[in-house]
Amino acid sequence: MDSALTASGAASADAQEPPVSPSRGRRTAAWLAGLLLLVPTVVVGCRTAGVDGSTPLPQLLAFLPWLLAPAGAALLFALLARWRTGMVWSVVVLAVTGWFVRPYDTGLADDPPGPVVATLTVLTSNVEFGQATEGLIEVLQREQPDLVFVQECEYTCSKALSARVSRADYPYRNVIEGYAASGSAILSKRPLRPAPGIAATFAMPGSVADLGGDRTVNLQLAHPLPPIPRGVKKWRRELSMVRAYAAGVKGQTTLLAGDFNASQDHAAFRRVLEAGSLHDSAALAGASRTPSWPTSMPRPLGTQIDHVLISKDFSVVEARFLDLENTDHRSLLVELELHDDR
Numbered sequence: 431m432d433s434a435l436t437a438s439g440a441a442s443a444d445a446q447e448p449p450v451s452p453s454r455g456r457r458t459a460a461w462l463a464g465l466l467l468l469v470p471t472v473v474v475g476c477r478t479a480g481v482d483g484s485t486p487l488p489q490l491l492a493f494l495p496w497l498l499a500p501a502g503a504a505l506l507f508a509l510l511a512r513w514r515t516g517m518v519w520s521v522v523v524l525a526v527t528g529w530f531v532r533p534y535d536t537g538l539a540d541d542p543p544g545p546v547v548a549t550l551t552v553l554t555s556n557v558e559f560g561q562a563t564e565g566l567i568e569v570l571q572r573e574q575p576d577l578v579f580v581q582e583c584e585y586t587c588s589k590a591l592s593a594r595v596s597r598a599d600y601p602y603r604n605v606i607e608g609y610a611a612s613g614s615a616i617l618s619k620r621p622l623r624p625a626p627g628i629a630a631t632f633a634m635p636g637s638v639a640d641l642g643g644d645r646t647v648n649l650q651l652a653h654p655l656p657p658i659p660r661g662v663k664k665w666r667r668e669l670s671m672v673r674a675y676a677a678g679v680k681g682q683t684t685l686l687a688g689d690f691n692a693s694q695d696h697a698a699f700r701r702v703l704e705a706g707s708l709h710d711s712a713a714l715a716g717a718s719r720t721p722s723w724p725t726s727m728p729r730p731l732g733t734q735i736d737h738v739l740i741s742k743d744f745s746v747v748e749a750r751f752l753d754l755e756n757t758d759h760r761s762l763l764v765e766l767e768l769h770d771d772r
Contacts, residue, residue, distance in 0.1 A: 459511035466504035544770035560587030565754035606633035652688035676706025715749035
């Protein structure tokens with residue numbers, strides 16, 4: 431009798447427990463899909479509108495390709511929820527993001543006119559407060575680039591370059607010493623003439639290289655401030671200074687290289703390209719999405735903020751990103767050919 435009552439009570443309790451509602455699970459999945467789509471939608475909207483916005487948008491724009499992950503997860507949740515609006519929303523965000531992260535500017539839109547009159551190898555390297563100077567010197571000895579742009583070359587870095595990099599290899603130099611990230615240097619195998627450079631927080635020296643005959647090339651090192659949360663206005667202002675330089679040399683043979691603290695997904699960086707009719711050499715070599723920062727993240731994670739920008743009379747033979755120890759940046763080594771456009 432007692433066992434019967436117990437069984438009856440258990441059955442009654444089971445009957446009182448409501449089953450898990452399928453609609454509740456679908457609502458949860460729909461909420462998750464919507465939450466996952468919020469950030470990618472805003473960031474992709476800024477990319478589409480050609481604006482960088484305020485913190486945290488400039489920082490997120492640098493990692494635009496990786497927003498495909500939350501957008502893809504949102505699509506899965508929308509499918510589980512059978513939420514048609516979420517499905518369409520997810521597909522649109524994925525499609526627009528995919529459009530922007532595709533390789534851009536690959537090959538040459540316009541073949542440089544005329545024969546090759548000079549071949550140049552160019553290296554840009556951020557040595558992070560001089561910590562990677564040893565690795566930089568090894569690269570110089572091994573690769574022997576014609577032109578070298580060094581950022582964050584503080585006093586110990588500049589002293590090491592002076593003492594250990596042979597003047598026979600690099601007789602021409604434009605070095606601005608400074609503490610921490612403020613020092614910079616241009617080293618050259620070709621004769622240099624002084625140029626005004628860009629007056630900014632970090633040193634951005636400029637020079638004019640003599641390639642022989644009557645051929646010269648404008649050289650400008652770029653190192654604007656990074657877009658840290660409270661420094662976006664200064665970052666935008668210094669990239670505007672770089673853009674003004676590019677506009678001033680438009681139509682001239684020019685190399686603009688360094689740590690731009692900006693990727694191709696930043697409107698401020700694209701305006702530099704447009705102002706000077708410049709091309710990104712890594713992009714022309716098919717490496718537009720190879721990350722240069724931070725090196726703590728394995729490839730392909732990260733973003734590309736180190737660039738060598740070239741005028742239309744250059745073509746790109748090769749572009750390689752090199753890993754140096756003790757810096758958070760990869761160096762970029764490009765081989766260029768200068769064509770006679772006259």
